[in-house]
Amino acid sequence: MPRIEDKRHDKAAAFAQRMNRVLDFIDTHLAETEPLRLEALASVAAFSPFHFHRIFRAWTGETLQDFIRHRRLEKAGGQLVHNPAVTVQIVAQHCGFTSAEAFSRAFSQHFGMSPSAWRSGGYRHWDPVQGRACDDRPCAGLDVRMRWEPDRTVAYFRLSGSYQETPDEAWSTCMDWIRANHLEGQPRFGMALDDPLITPPVRCRYDACVLLPDGWEPRGERISRKKIEGGLYACLAYAGPRAGIAAAWLSMLSEWLPNSGHGLSEEPFVEHYAPQVTPTGDPISVELCMPLSE
Incomplete structure (x- = not known):
């Protein structure tokens, strides 16, 4: 007979899965200018629309519309920096704003500077907690290789919080699951879904993933x-x-990417760990994979 603790764990996992479906759905529909309506999002999570807004706020700490707005602006902040050839107006459209004026106003209110000032270097002074310049320095001696990667289906375990803390906990849960399902020989992938130089630590999401066999x-x-x-x-x-x-990622973005002739695609960055590597080890061996537009 299942223990009470096991039943509670199953219910908590099911709840997290439903809420993560909603967050993923929002991320893939940020470019839509039509509002992401509560009823549609409640349906994605299989919750009653009557209760969903309260459930969402309890889960994220924000109202639904506040969450959608800051996700659109954080996405725009990344695109402005990493795709310099794309106009501010196009960035605004890709992030769900109906006009450049509305985008500029919302962006300035959120980041304290215009999109143009941000793109010109103001992003370097943005700290999501203190509002001060970051002291990280990129490393040198890059040997970046470009290659085509296939689609991969993975199981993932997600936590939100500071990237200084959440990866260890996410990987602890993931590794226990890998061993329980005899998938020790499968590649593993870490995915930090938010830019910690833009998004406050409490909202930064990290996925610990394992490749599922066909x-x-x-x-x-x-x-x-x-x-x-x-x-x-x-x-x-x-x-x-x-x-x-973190400094290695910054080197790829600041040193390699501007001279590569490529822009970034909208997919998340991926840390690829070989099966024999423990993702929480220190020192660590990992392949950093940055998605490119063709």
Whole structure:
């Protein structure tokens, strides 16, 4: 007979899975100028519309519309920096704003500067907590290789919070699940879904993922799964202290990308771990994979 603790764990996992479906749905529909309506989002999570707004606020700490607005602005902040050839007006459209004027006003209210000032270097002074310049310095000696990656279906375990803390906890849960399902030989992927230089730590999401074998199905268990989109990626092998990974990512963005002739696609960045590597080890060996537009 299942223990009470097991039943509670199953219910909590099912609830998290439903809410993560909503957050993923919002992320994939940010470009739509029509409002993301409460009724539609409640349906994605299979909740009653009557209760959904209260449930969403309890889960995220924000109202639904506040969450959607800051996700659109954070997405725009990244596009302005990493796709310099794209006009502010196009960025506004890609992030669901009906006019450049409305976008500029909302952006200035959120970040304290215009989109043009942000793109011109103001983003370097943005700190989501203190509002001060970041002291991280990129590392040198990059050996970036470009290659095409296939679509991958993964199981994922998501936590929100500071990237200094959440990866260890997410990977602890993921590794326990991997061992319980005898998937130790499968590649693993870490995905930080938000830019920590833009998004406050409490809203930063991290997914610990494991590649699912073709045709694999869990036995009577609820598990969150998603597709890591294939395409062209810039890949950098990194070996060293875990604290240096952030600087390696910054090097790819500030040193390699501007001279590559490519822009960034809208897919998340991926940290690729070989099956024999423990993602929480220090020092660490990992491949950093940055999605590119063709």
